Amino acid sequence: MKKEIKTTLTQNIFRILLAIFMVYAGFSHLTFNRIDFQAQVPDWIPMSKDLVVILSGIVEIALGLGLAFWKKKRAKFGWALALFFILIFPGNIAQYLDSKDAFGALNSDKARLIRLFFQPVLIAWVLWSSGAWKSWRANKNKN
Structure with a gap:
């Protein structure tokens, strides 16, 4: 049986911040940023x-x-969100390669390129803050 991994207060704070960001981003997909997201x-x-x-x-x-x-x-x-971040990454690359502006701030190739480097940060953030990485390692070592 898989053991539940405890997360620290710091991990929980960062997990909740990411969760709030995701709900906000999802809501903005459905409402006020819908056209901007289509550029991706x-x-x-x-x-x-x-x-x-x-x-x-x-x-x-x-x-x-x-x-x-x-x-x-x-x-x-955590793993599902990390996978989601990986799956949407080609859209971020396409936005950069096609020079498509969005959100006001992504209005230059430099800004779009810099943004690409934040995707791995998001992946690491969710795997760490959710305890997904630690859980995988702990369960891997049991086998």
Whole structure:
């Protein structure tokens, strides 16, 4: 049986901050930033850009709420959110390569390039703050 990994107060604070950010970002996908998020959907995705933005917004809200409130599955939500960050990364790359402006601040190639380096930070943040990485290592060592 898998042992539940305890997280520190610092991890919990950072996890809740990330969860709030994800719920906010998901809400903004569905409302006031919907057009800006469409700039991140690569042209090669065979779906409506608006549908992709809506679906990703719903996923962000669900992952954020799960990360915040579902204690027994926290590590799984951490892995799911890390995977989500990996899956959306090609959209960030496409936005940079296609020089598509968004959100006011992403209005230059330099700004879009700098943004790319924050994706690994988000992945590390969620794996650490959710206890996902520590849980994986602890369970790996049991086998």
